[in-house]
Structures are given as C-alpha cells and as structure tokens.
Amino acid sequence: MSQARLASCIPLPLEHRTLVSVVEKAKDWALMHGVGMRDRKHFTKDAIQIAPFVLLPSPFPKTEFTKAIELQPILNELMHKVAHDDEFLTNTLQNALQVDEFTANLFDIWVKVRDEGMAQPISLGMLRSDIMLESRCPHTENQCAKHTPYCSWKQVEINSIASGFGHLGPVSREIQSYILRQLGQAELLKNMPENRALSGLCSGITEAYDLFGVPGSVVLFVVEEVSYNICDQRFHEFEISEKRPDIMIYRRTLTEIYEEATLNDKKQLILDGHTVAVVYYRSGYEPAQYPTAKEWDARLRVERSTSIKCPSIHYQLAGTKKVQQALAAPGVLEKFMGAGAATGRVRDIFTGLYSLDFDESGERAVDMALAxxxxxxxxxxxxxxxxxxxxxxxxxxxxxxxxxxERAAYILMERILPPLVSGYVVRPGAAVPPPLTDLVSELGIFGVIIGTKDKIYCNRQAGHMLRTKLADANEGGVAAGLGALDSPFLLDM
Ligand SMILES: Nc1ncnc2c1ncn2[C@@H]1O[C@H](COP(=O)(O)OP(=O)(O)OP(=O)(O)O)[C@@H](O)[C@H]1O
Ligand SMILES: [Mg+2]
Incomplete structure (x- = not known):
C-alpha cells in the first residue's frame, strides 16, 4: 500500500538556477529576520545560524485546519478542568509515579503546595495541541469516501509547558511568502492563513501580569543553561517590551533562581528587589534541567509563591502522556465535558491510546503491540x-x-500515518541546492487560557506553527535538528 500524497503548492522540481538563487536569498532573509538558532556544534553567543526551514509552504486541507482552530478553546477548557481535578490527576498518575522519578518529583511539589494552600489560584496556560493528518481511513480500504489523501487529523499530544514556536511559527509564513513572491507566485499568498501566535501568546503573559496587579512587578522567564532556540524566546521578550514598556523581563535558570530568588512573608517571589508577577517556564520539563536538588528546590519555591505560573505544577501534570491516554478511555471525556457534541468532536481527534499498567488491559495492550x-x-x-x-x-x-x-511509566499510542508531500528543506551547512524529498507535516495550534478552578478570565486560540520532517524520520524536533520550520498552504479539497 503506497502512502497517500498531497500535491505541492507549485509544480516541482524547480529549475536548478532558480532554486539555487531563491535558496541563497531565503537564507539571507532568514538570518536577517530571526529565522535562526544557535549552533550546537560551535556555540557562541555572538552568532546565530539559520534554523532549518522548508522552502515552500506545505499543503494542508482548509476544512481540517479550520476544525483544529475552532476546537482549540474546547481543548483549553478541558485541560484547565483536568489540571484542577485533584482526584483524577492522582488516580491517573499513581502507577507511573511509582516507577518514574521525574514525574514523582513534580507530583510531590504539587502535593506540598496544595497541602499548604495555593498562594496563587490563577494559572496561565499557554498550550499547543500537535496534530497530524491521518492518511489511513477506517471508511474504505485506503482512501476516504471523499477520495482525499487524508481522512481527518489526529492529536499527537497537547503540550502544557514550554510550548515553543510562537515566533518561529509566524515568521515561517513570512519567509515562505517572500520566497513565493521571488518565484513570481504572489497570488498564492492568499492561501496562507494569518498567524498571530507571537502577539497572542505574549498577550497571555501581559494579561496575567495585569491580573497580578502589582505595579513595578516583573516577568521571569525560566530558561535552560544554554538556549539554542534563542530567537523564539527573545522575540517573546521583544514583543512584550514593545507593547508594554512598563514590564521588565528577567531570564534565569533554575540554578540561578535557587541562588537569587527569595520568598517574602507574603509568599511573594522576590528577584533583584522586584516582585515576580508571572513566571514563564521555557525550561523545567525534562530531568536534565534539574541536575541537583537545588533546581528542585527552586521549582518548589516558585510554585509556593504568589506569582502566576505558566504552567503551574498541576498544569504540567495535566500535560503528561499518561493523562492524555486516560482522557481517551471510555467515559472520561464525558466526566469533564458532559455528553454534548463537543465531547464527540474531541473524541474524534484521539487515535488509539492504551495504558500499559500492570493489569489485564495493560496485558492486552502489550500483546497487541507485540503482534x-x-x-x-x-x-x-x-x-x-x-x-x-x-x-x-x-x-x-x-x-x-x-x-x-517499569512499563507503567509508558503509554502505547497508535502511530499516525500522514500523507506525503514533496519539498525542499534548507538546512544550515548543507549543500545548495537541497534535494527534493518526501516530507510529512505536524501542525501545532496554540491556545491561551487564564483562570482559577472556578473562573476563567480568558480562553482563546492563539495562532499556529507547522513543523515538517523527512517522511521516514520518526520525530521532527526542529531544535534537535530533525524537523524544519514550515507553514500551511490551505487547500480547498
Ligand atoms: N502517534 C504518533 N504517530 C506518529 N508520529 C508520532 C506519534 N507520536 C509522536 N510522534 C512523533 O514524535 C514526535 C514527538 O512526540 P511527542 O510530541 O509525543 O513527544 P514530546 O517529547 O512531547 O515532543 P515535543 O517536544 O514536541 O513536545 C512528534 O512530534 C511526532 O513527530
Ligand atoms: Mg510534548
């Protein structure tokens, strides 16, 4: 069975000279507009290199794109409810906690903070739901009755911490627009949806700041020891600085927070003499970011504080794979969302998700996967x-x-098989022109939600990002050098 295919936005291959010329121009555009990353091999703070990008926007069916955009506020609210359901989080994670020290450490912080009483009831969720078109279709052998090379889309996962590409998403549209104009294809720009991810996410931070309501307070970005994806992070800072010159942003690692930040008697987090209004984590999601007990201590200190966290610890727990799997189990969505149409819409985006807990259903899942x-x-x-x-x-x-x-630390998920598209990936240090290759894409939809357990202050969809990788690659992390920046070219199908 050959994998389904979507047509590229213009006929390919491009003529050799045209391709070389447009790639050279595009690389310079990239360097001059922050389509960049720091070089992992030859790190220096004095230079950035181009981030890998796809030369032309990748096709994506308009109806499916619209569906994803429209569903995002519903997913935001679902995550918000999950994050505030203590019993559900505890029951869902209990088996994984026994064998996964990292999740157990996060969970312990949550329990401590909850037991002493949350100093800040408001959470800021900046989520990204990652989805892929599914080319296999249950309706017919291979293709949908619609005879499209996809059936629908399925959710890969929803991220609740450090959901990146608020800048690199929108700027991918801009660079590909420039490329299409240089190829004499300006009329195609109308198929590229606007993308306000950067301003949408940053206004999440400033709205949370205003809810905090302490004049002169600051925003703290929690960052890695070395930020390779520096453009994406800095553009958030530049955007906030431009829109809200009154707000100062600090960047600190967890180690530096341990050394420099304190809690006062009102549980305000104090850094450099200023109260921290909002803490935005771009780090803190993997074990290597907590090399010693100090970093865990710093995390606990922040979580105990009155600062509004993005995400708060319970939101991070709600974003675990285990929770995603539990939500797909029969009756669970209904518990959070009732039995209405929205529940059916969310259920439709789940592909097969199975627990590997040490019980009968876990055993069945193991057998199924081994087969x-x-x-x-x-x-x-x-x-x-x-x-x-x-x-x-x-x-x-x-x-x-x-x-x-040990197996309870994992979940089993059905593999999504997206349709192929031909395209050129421009990579730093690679030969020009790049080869024409088979690619697959993954769309991320951003959402912003601010609220307490009982009151939601804002809930909206906030732009998108598209990542594309070689069709035979398993994963597509752009910062890891596997995937490439892209943007959707909407098709009426
Ligand atoms: N069910 C699936 N079918 C096909 N590909 C998948 C599936 N699950 C994950 N992938 C691929 O693996 C990548 C990483 O998966 P996932 O997002 O679940 O992990 P992660 O470690 O949370 O990554 P991220 O840093 O992007 O959040 C996805 O971006 C996708 O390319
Ligand atoms: Mg993730």
Whole structure:
C-alpha cells in the first residue's frame, strides 16, 4: 500500500538556477529576520545560524485546519478542568509515579503546595495541541469516501509547558511568502492563513501580569543553561517590551533562581528587589534541567509563591502522556465535558491510546503491540522530543519490560500515518541546492487560557506553527535538528 500524497503548492522540481538563487536569498532573509538558532556544534553567543526551514509552504486541507482552530478553546477548557481535578490527576498518575522519578518529583511539589494552600489560584496556560493528518481511513480500504489523501487529523499530544514556536511559527509564513513572491507566485499568498501566535501568546503573559496587579512587578522567564532556540524566546521578550514598556523581563535558570530568588512573608517571589508577577517556564520539563536538588528546590519555591505560573505544577501534570491516554478511555471525556457534541468532536481527534499498567488491559495492550509493533509508538512521561520508541524498538522494549512494573511509566499510542508531500528543506551547512524529498507535516495550534478552578478570565486560540520532517524520520524536533520550520498552504479539497 503506497502512502497517500498531497500535491505541492507549485509544480516541482524547480529549475536548478532558480532554486539555487531563491535558496541563497531565503537564507539571507532568514538570518536577517530571526529565522535562526544557535549552533550546537560551535556555540557562541555572538552568532546565530539559520534554523532549518522548508522552502515552500506545505499543503494542508482548509476544512481540517479550520476544525483544529475552532476546537482549540474546547481543548483549553478541558485541560484547565483536568489540571484542577485533584482526584483524577492522582488516580491517573499513581502507577507511573511509582516507577518514574521525574514525574514523582513534580507530583510531590504539587502535593506540598496544595497541602499548604495555593498562594496563587490563577494559572496561565499557554498550550499547543500537535496534530497530524491521518492518511489511513477506517471508511474504505485506503482512501476516504471523499477520495482525499487524508481522512481527518489526529492529536499527537497537547503540550502544557514550554510550548515553543510562537515566533518561529509566524515568521515561517513570512519567509515562505517572500520566497513565493521571488518565484513570481504572489497570488498564492492568499492561501496562507494569518498567524498571530507571537502577539497572542505574549498577550497571555501581559494579561496575567495585569491580573497580578502589582505595579513595578516583573516577568521571569525560566530558561535552560544554554538556549539554542534563542530567537523564539527573545522575540517573546521583544514583543512584550514593545507593547508594554512598563514590564521588565528577567531570564534565569533554575540554578540561578535557587541562588537569587527569595520568598517574602507574603509568599511573594522576590528577584533583584522586584516582585515576580508571572513566571514563564521555557525550561523545567525534562530531568536534565534539574541536575541537583537545588533546581528542585527552586521549582518548589516558585510554585509556593504568589506569582502566576505558566504552567503551574498541576498544569504540567495535566500535560503528561499518561493523562492524555486516560482522557481517551471510555467515559472520561464525558466526566469533564458532559455528553454534548463537543465531547464527540474531541473524541474524534484521539487515535488509539492504551495504558500499559500492570493489569489485564495493560496485558492486552502489550500483546497487541507485540503482534504488530510497527503500528505503535511507545511513549514515556517525557517532553522535549527524542524519548519515544518506534517500530522494532517498541517490540524490544516491551519484551524487556513485560514482567516489570517499569512499563507503567509508558503509554502505547497508535502511530499516525500522514500523507506525503514533496519539498525542499534548507538546512544550515548543507549543500545548495537541497534535494527534493518526501516530507510529512505536524501542525501545532496554540491556545491561551487564564483562570482559577472556578473562573476563567480568558480562553482563546492563539495562532499556529507547522513543523515538517523527512517522511521516514520518526520525530521532527526542529531544535534537535530533525524537523524544519514550515507553514500551511490551505487547500480547498
Ligand atoms: N502517534 C504518533 N504517530 C506518529 N508520529 C508520532 C506519534 N507520536 C509522536 N510522534 C512523533 O514524535 C514526535 C514527538 O512526540 P511527542 O510530541 O509525543 O513527544 P514530546 O517529547 O512531547 O515532543 P515535543 O517536544 O514536541 O513536545 C512528534 O512530534 C511526532 O513527530
Ligand atoms: Mg510534548
């Protein structure tokens, strides 16, 4: 069975000279507009290099795009409810906690903060729901009755911490618009949807700041030791600085927070003499970002404070793979959303998600995956890419863990098979012109939600990003050098 294919936005291949010339122009455009990252091999703070990008926007069906945009506020609210359901989080995570130290440490912080009473009832959620078109279709052998090369889209996962590409998403549209204009295809720009992810996400931060309501307070970005994805982070700072010159932004690692930030007797987080209004985590989602007990201590200190956190610790727990899997179990969406039409719409975006807990249903899932490992992805409770297992590795890991409680730290997910599209990926240091390759895309829809357990102050969709990778690659992290920046070219199908 050959994989379904979507037509590219203009006929390919491009003529050699045209391709070389437009790639050279595009690289310079990239460097001059922040389509960049820091070089991992030759790191210096004095230079950025181009981030990998797809030369032309990748096709995406308009109806499916619209559906994803419209669904986002519903997903935001669902996540908000999940994050505030103590019993559900506790029950869902309990088996994974016994075998996954990282999630257990996060959970312990949540329990401590909850037991002493949350100093700040408001949370800021800046979420990103990642989705892929599914080319296999249950309706007919291979193709939908619509005879389109996709059936619908399915959710890969929803991110609740450090959901990046608020800048790189929109700027991908801008660079590809420039490229299409240089190719004499300006009339195609109308198929590229506007993308206000950067301003949408930043206004989430400033709205939370205003709700905090302390004049002269500051915003704290929690950052990694070295930020390779520096453009994406800095453009958030530039945007806030432009719109709200009254707001100062600090960047600190967890280690620096341990050393420099204090809690006063009102549980305000004080940094450099200023009260911290909003804490925005761009780090803190993987074990390596907590190398010692100091970083865990810093995290606890922040969570205990009155600052509005993005995300608060319970929001981070709500974004775990285990929670996503639990939401797909029968009756669970209904518990959070009732039995209305919205529940059905959310259920439709789930692909097969299975628990690997040490019980009968976990056993069935293990058997099912061992029988056809290629159909599945095995996922631990991790963020940041590069942790999932695919194909033969799924089989090997399950054979190894089958009789061990360790398997409860993972979930099993059906693999989505998106349609292919041909395209050129421009990479730093690679030969020009790039080869024409088969690619697949993953769309991320941003959402912003601010609220307490009982009151929602704002809930909206906030732009999008598209990442594209080689069709035979398992994962597509752009910062990891696997995926490439892209933007959708909407098709009426
Ligand atoms: N069910 C699936 N079918 C196909 N591909 C998948 C599936 N799940 C994950 N992937 C691929 O693996 C990548 C990483 O998966 P996932 O987003 O679940 O992990 P993560 O570590 O949380 O990554 P991120 O840092 O992007 O949040 C996805 O971007 C996608 O390319
Ligand atoms: Mg993730």
């Amino acid at each position: 056809d490992a290629e159909r599945f992805v095995l996922k631990p409770q991790r963020e940041g890419g590069g942790n999932n297992l695919y194909g033969a590795d799924v089989r090997e890991a399950l054979l190894r863990m089958r009789h061990s409680r």
